[in-house]
Amino acid sequence: MNDFIEVAEAIKNSRSPVLCGHVMPDGDSLGSLLALGLGLKSMGKEVTMVSSDPIPELYNFLPGVENIHVGNVPTGNYDMLIVVDCSVPERLGDTLLPLVDTVSTVVIIDHHVNESPFGQYNYINSRVAATGELIMDFLDYLKVKLNQDIATNLYTAIVTDSGSFRYENTTPETHQKASRLVECGVSVARLSNLIFGEQPIESLRLLQAALNTLEVCECGKIAWMSMTMEKIQEIGATDQHLEGLINYPRKVKGVELAIMFREMVGGKVKVSFRSKYQVDVNRLARVFGGGGHVRASGCTVEGELSQVQAMVLAEAKKLFRGC
Amino acid sequence: MNDFIEVAEAIKNSRSPVLCGHVMPDGDSLGSLLALGLGLKSMGKEVTMVSSDPIPELYNFLPGVENIHVGNVPTGNYDMLIVVDCSVPERLGDTLLPLVDTVSTVVIIDHHVNESPFGQYNYINSRVAATGELIMDFLDYLKVKLNQDIATNLYTAIVTDSGSFRYENTTPETHQKASRLVECGVSVARLSNLIFGEQPIESLRLLQAALNTLEVCECGKIAWMSMTMEKIQEIGATDQHLEGLINYPRKVKGVELAIMFREMVGGKVKVSFRSKYQVDVNRLARVFGGGGHVRASGCTVEGELSQVQAMVLAEAKKLFRGC
Known part of the structure; x- marks a missing residue:
């Protein structure tokens, strides 16, 4: 350096x-x-x-x-x-x-x-x-x-x-x-x-679709949303319209870790992480070959949406006692 | 001074x-x-x-x-x-x-x-x-x-x-x-x-429900959402959770006038107006017995949600040429 x-x-x-x-x-x-x-x-x-x-x-x-x-x-x-x-x-x-x-x-x-x-x-x-x-x-x-x-x-x-x-x-x-x-x-x-x-209407349509998938885990510390390729195509959205969606699970009161799952071409899922105060999401993303910042990171994981979701959530839950 | x-x-x-x-x-x-x-x-x-x-x-x-x-x-x-x-x-x-x-x-x-x-x-x-x-x-x-x-x-x-x-x-x-x-x-x-x-989860659930109703008129200048009493009760939401919803139709790119319709007890509908640059929504609200500021106003109109919506939209459309 x-x-x-x-x-x-x-x-x-x-x-x-x-x-x-x-x-x-x-x-x-x-x-x-x-x-x-x-x-x-x-x-x-x-x-x-x-x-x-x-x-x-x-x-x-x-x-x-x-x-x-x-x-x-x-x-x-x-x-x-x-x-x-x-x-x-x-x-x-x-x-x-x-x-x-x-x-x-x-x-x-x-x-x-x-x-x-x-x-x-x-x-x-x-x-x-x-x-x-x-x-x-x-x-x-x-x-x-x-x-x-x-x-x-x-x-x-x-x-x-x-x-x-x-x-x-x-x-x-x-x-x-x-x-x-x-x-x-x-x-x-x-x-x-x-x-x-301002946001293009596609972004708000995506937000609507994403909010339909919003889930919070029982302990209240992890919230996530997902987006299928089918939905993105149906709305006619592109990458730019997906930006900022991760903020919504992050907004949920009491949530420390927010995750966004996005289906990609070629059987892959893009996963974005955000944390509020404690969790080092750079470390979490690295478990799946990704990386980034302590409070914002991401990775791309091979597999079906539901599989990747289960796998990533299992890893994420380890970070919270009693989750 | x-x-x-x-x-x-x-x-x-x-x-x-x-x-x-x-x-x-x-x-x-x-x-x-x-x-x-x-x-x-x-x-x-x-x-x-x-x-x-x-x-x-x-x-x-x-x-x-x-x-x-x-x-x-x-x-x-x-x-x-x-x-x-x-x-x-x-x-x-x-x-x-x-x-x-x-x-x-x-x-x-x-x-x-x-x-x-x-x-x-x-x-x-x-x-x-x-x-x-x-x-x-x-x-x-x-x-x-x-x-x-x-x-x-x-x-x-x-x-x-x-x-x-x-x-x-x-x-x-x-x-x-x-x-x-x-x-x-x-x-x-x-x-x-x-x-x-941070937002209580109820606010995000309401946002989801409201976005499901988001419509933009053909000319692209008016966007609106609505919220039924049934939905509010289903989510267990209160007044404080409804605050800020009007920002979403307002966010839509190109929209000048945003409207939020909210079903109230006693066969009434609360209507909120926001405008960005041109429309005097105080004047618009006054048509229905309400008022407020030039860029933010509201009124309460008697009638069923769908009726009030049709009536208010008809009035709002007069403000835009070719709408």
Whole structure:
């Protein structure tokens, strides 16, 4: 693992970097990518931004988003690959994975716990709420002036990954940074409405279907919901509409561990975990080959929905006495 | 209107102040009351805190809340009445209103626009997100050390009135203050969970039932849901569980007018209206003998659920061209 200045100096010396985030891009991944991309561009660097997956409609408002190449990497002479908010190569997606071998220098900037990130330069700091916080530090070091566009991207990164400053990862520093970003002209109410206020009708239909499956275990500490592929197709929903569903079992009063089961193609089930105060769900997800944060993690498990559900719940129940 | 220092000096000189907020106390009113109360107590003043209305269960976690006298004013020799988050005397409630005449000095600290507040000392600043922000400034001036209890109250005041830093009123200063409060040991995740995160299972069951009835009209501008008495009884829900349901049709992307129909006893239907940007729902509610604000209103209409629904929707559709 490198220290901050080593990584910042490496970036400073690159001339034609290619930047990316992770598959199924979220607010932190996209906001970080765009803020860094716009920042490095303002320094005169030849910046290329790529995403293996399409940009969720929700994030179409992000300044500069139209410059992200989706699903392909333009041919170019890249001297550095900068990966933000993604510390395992699998989360680059098949399209971008080859870049790790073809670009001479790989830089990772992330806030996910990771013992062995895959870059030549790695800056992992899991004490921040969002990778966007780290990008802000790098832009400060590189003396990039935070204009309204960059600030809007950084703010989106921070506000999405901190749950609007509600999660445990929100530190005094998170608010300090938000303060500076609002100072730069971020339109707080507009952004909040775009990010948290409106939902496509498909999301509400999915929520309805998911709530129909809501269960709470007898001890009251675990709540879960599930979503079949059939239902997703019936509603005509896509990945983006599924985001945030996990919050609903999490909302149930008294629940410590929330789980969302989602049927995937190829006989697999995607499992998402959230915990409130005690349970380390990163550890729980690792039992099934996944991972993430202490309070938010996930894994993909082979098997039928009902089987996976039974297996995961059995493991989860071990965490609670008398459950 | 007085300046900040005049008001702060007046408070500094009081010895036995009685403090209150407004009727139907909310997070800003209670958090401000308690923060100021605890702060002045730590200065050695003889502090009495009163509320005309009961404290909502949600706020039972606030440090010091057990010291608020509810529904009565203990007899005492008060040299000052300090009213926070309330600039019209009617919002004191009948129990507390007499204090305005019996206590020699009345001080108002508030962030609601008001041309003629009723105190001898008035500090009204509508540029802040919450009265809690002003209380924090006063405590700073009075050199009160912000301990965890005071910080928790101030944070609650700010986070509730800024909608978790999402409303237009959130300024760089709001985040600066939040940063300091988190530094003082506010437990962000716990508080957010208590205030925004948790819901009784009945609320989620009701949401599920309500979403099953979600409809959007062809033009996409009106969305509505309904709730039968049978369903409410089946779930074992009460009034408090119904709060916030109207937000869901409002969330639907593109919808301008959201309506919630709720069957009541005695062959009546309670209708709630919300609009986003254009429609004056106060006017719409008045057609049916109700009223309220421009963006939030309601009415109670006699008739069967399906009849009332058809009638109200017919009226609502007149507001949209081609609907």
